Amino acid sequence: MPSGPGSWSARTAGSRGSGGWSSIGAGRADAFAQDVLWCTLSTPPEEPPVRDVRVYRTGGGPVLVYGSWPNRIQIGWTLPHRRYGHIAALGLDHVKERLVRAVPRYATLIRDQIRTPADLGVLDVFSARAERWVADGLVLIGDAAHTHSPIGAQGINLAVQDAVVLHPLLARALAEGDTSAERLAEFERRRGPDIAAVMRMQTLQSRAILSQGAFTTRVRPRLTRALRHTPIYRKILQRMAYGNPSIRIADAGVCGRT
Numbered sequence: 001m002p003s004g005p006g007s008w009s010a011r012t013a014g015s016r017g018s019g020g021w022s023s024i025g026a027g028r029a030d031a032f033a034q035d036v037l038w039c040t041l042s043t044p045p046e047e048p049p050v051r052d053v054r055v056y057r058t059g060g061g062p063v064l065v066y067g068s069w070p071n072r073i074q075i076g077w078t079l080p081h082r083r084y085g086h087i088a089a090l091g092l093d094h095v096k097e098r099l100v101r102a103v104p105r106y107a108t109l110i111r112d113q114i115r116t117p118a119d120l121g122v123l124d125v126f127s128a129r130a131e132r133w134v135a136d137g138l139v140l141i142g143d144a145a146h147t148h149s150p151i152g153a154q155g156i157n158l159a160v161q162d163a164v165v166l167h168p169l170l171a172r173a174l175a176e177g178d179t180s181a182e183r184l185a186e187f188e189r190r191r192g193p194d195i196a197a198v199m200r201m202q203t204l205q206s207r208a209i210l211s212q213g214a215f216t217t218r219v220r221p222r223l224t225r226a227l228r229h230t231p232i233y234r235k236i237l238q239r240m241a242y243g244n245p246s247i248r249i250a251d252a253g254v255c256g257r258t
């Protein structure tokens with residue numbers, strides 16, 4: 001998990017300056033093109049867990065609410081790039097009350113748990129993909145290879161899936177003593193299309209979340225509620241949130257079974 005507030009995506013793709021790799025933000029695609037004011041709050045144990053991503057629309061930028069384990073929620077208030085400075089200048093209480101207006105359901109948690117500006121993080125959100133993921137003796141996976149907008153909260157799933165795909169390839173490459181870029185490129189060939197598909201989907205989702213109008217604010221939430229208990233909803237969720245369904249952690253090749 002991320003070790004602290006900062007850019008959701010700034011740790012991207014070859015950003016650690018190894019020769020030949022791109023600088024921070026390489027392959028940056030401003031699919032989301034927003035800053036996100038971010039905080040994590042503890043919820044009372046009796047509060048039912050949030051199992052999906054909820055979008056609250058305030059007129060001041062959609063607010064995303066995610067469940068986080070255990071008994072926590074993450075709140076992300078989307079703001080146009082560099083807008084937060086103006087809002088922060090009005091003081092922490094002002095920021096908290098704006099959040100309370102956006103998600104009144106969590107008013108008590110916001111008022112009680114956000115005590116200093118350090119309880120909030122401002123993330124410059126963008127998705128990005130390293131120009132290449134392999135070199136001789138080196139493979140990038142997870143955030144090092146590709147980062148994503150918070151929509152769908154997919155970074156962890158995708159990083160784990162990368163590891164699952166890479167493991168057998170790497171084990172074979174090591175056993176055969178060939179860890180050349182050509183050999184390791186198999187990983188990028190296998191995984192690249194999955195990541196490209198997620199990025200395309202996130203671009204569509206960003207447009208949908210940031211769009212305005214009666215369909216977005218009234219019709220779509222009702223449609224979503226109506227679809228929630230149907231197989232179509234599960235199919236869409238699978239596509240949006242869980243990446244390539246053919247990647248299974250329990251595969252024999254990964255667990256060392258034959």
Ligand SMILES: Cc1cc2nc3c(=O)[nH]c(=O)nc-3n(C[C@H](O)[C@H](O)[C@H](O)COP(=O)(O)OP(=O)(O)OC[C@H]3O[C@@H](n4cnc5c(N)ncnc54)[C@H](O)[C@@H]3O)c2cc1C
Nearest residue numbers: 001002003007008038141142143144153154155156157159
């Ligand atoms: C505020 C925030 C909230 C997020 N919430 C979600 C969410 O709800 N769901 C979700 O799916 N994704 C979320 N993400 C994205 C998710 O955290 C990442 O996509 C995911 O952690 C990527 O996994 P990773 O293993 O590639 O990188 P990381 O989890 O960042 O792991 C990299 C590790 O390497 C260590 N490291 C770094 N440099 C060195 C070094 N030089 N030597 C040794 N170790 C080093 C780091 O300390 C870290 O432990 C969030 C990101 C942020 C910033």
